[in-house]
Amino acid sequence: MAEKLKVTLIKSPIAAVPKNKKTVAALGLHKLNATNILPDNAAVRGMLRQVSHMVKVEEL
Numbered sequence: 001m002a003e004k005l006k007v008t009l010i011k012s013p014i015a016a017v018p019k020n021k022k023t024v025a026a027l028g029l030h031k032l033n034a035t036n037i038l039p040d041n042a043a044v045r046g047m048l049r050q051v052s053h054m055v056k057v058e059e060l
Helices: 018-026 042-050
Strands: 004-009 035-039 055-059
Touching: 004 042, 018 042
Parallel strands: none
Antiparallel strands: 004 035, 004 055
16 A cells, blocks of 8 residues: 555535535545645545545555
8 A cells, every 4th residue: 555645636526415525625625626645544545435436546
């Protein structure tokens, strides 16, 4: 597993389920095409799995 993950928001959460909107915000993504570097752990991986249709993930 990589140490860090680069996460980019590629789909707007406007029409998403409220739970998914909160998950995207918790990942630190507030605007379209926003990018955030996150640690690679089980909690972050679970959040990314929940919103996988809205984000692009790259391992660093």
